[in-house]
Amino acid sequence: MVDEGARHATDASDDTATPPGEVMIRLRGVRKEYADGTVAVEGLDLDVRRGELVALVGPSGCGKSTILRMVNRLIEPSGGSIEVDGTDVIHADGPTMRRGIGYVIQSGGLFPHRTVADNVATVPRLVGWDRRRTRERVDELLGLVGLDAQRHGPRYPHELSGGQRQRVGVARALAVDPPVLLMDEPFGAVDPLVRDRLQIEFRRLQQRLGTTVLLVTHDIDEAVRIADRIAVLSVGGRLEQYDAPANVLGAPATEFVADFVGADRGLRRLAVTPILDEDLEHPPTVQVSDTTDHALALLEASHLDYAVVLDGDALRGWVSQQALRRGHTVGEVRRRFDDTVDCRDSLKTGFSEIVAHDAGWLPVLDGERYMGVLTPDSVHRALRRLLPERVDGELPRVVNLAV
Ligand SMILES: Nc1ncnc2c1ncn2[C@@H]1O[C@H](COP(=O)(O)OP(=O)(O)OP(=O)(O)O)[C@@H](O)[C@H]1O
Incomplete structure (x- = not known):
């Protein structure tokens, strides 16, 4: 059997194992x-x-930081080769090359004595854009990161919140639309709530612009939330595993990785596990116009106490056997669900909703369409789907990799 862990860890050096797609760095x-x-x-x-x-x-x-800074040669490598978009970085002209690679550091790294607009305009000016083009670009970028050019542009960095400064840092790094963006703990200096939002907004922006991003973080949850692939490193910049978040969490390649991602990696995996049709349960359904007698007969036949109420395939609530004895039509006695889950949400979101509402089940919708219900059992089933094969009921083995 192919050792999955070994395959992932050697991904970069073994051409046959490198997944398809043009290499940028x-x-x-x-x-x-x-x-x-x-x-x-x-x-x-x-x-x-x-x-x-x-x-x-x-x-x-x-x-981590050493690796990142070698890519834009803020630190000179002692050996080896680095290419960005096919250009040999080590022999390129440093300042020119750096203008083509955006760089964002913790807390934005803004120039304190320049306004927000001037900060964002730094690189366009350096590369000789005229005033009008620069201004238009600054306005556009501030809008892109959710700031208002009129209101925030003339302010100085100290007149912004930490999250706003971080956005300006991202706007500045994107100013000349660099194909590559390097980010060193970019969201580290903002409080957790703002951080969550910034991460999601940044991820959307990055996907929209198609920017290649290499990001350093201490925060495994941040990596899991926004990265396509995670490179787990041990001392000496040794690559322990390089893989999609779900695989790093679900099948750590080495004991080091298992320790690093933590004992609660099962919980972390919830955030990257989508809700699939096959995870859902399907209690009996009745139509809102059905008679209560019809619904009661259905429930008795299925030996269940509850049914989901639909109108066509749209969700209208639920009914209990007890309630059905008190009315003539399902519509009269149905109750609404406290909440619903979108089928595009992660299992983590779905499970949090179940916990928040102290509910044993919540309906999952695709737009308006009812798809089934999510229960703690179905969450458990979905998590098991990602586990590597078990041998005779043993816990999944951690593959020991001697590189
Ligand atoms: N200028 C320097 N001179 C000597 N050693 C350095 C220098 N900069 C970094 N190091 C050392 O190189 C190693 C890697 O440092 P680096 O900052 O790249 O790690 P990191 O993973 O980014 O750490 P952190 O998460 O704490 O920021 C560390 O042992 C550090 O002490």
């Missing part, structure tokens, strides 16, 4: 030894495809 045998002899990165191979968002995660000091 290619690292081969990259090494960084600092002047004091610290080897921060030793022989790293990594590919990032065009339009992909890749998160570098790992414990403090494992070389």
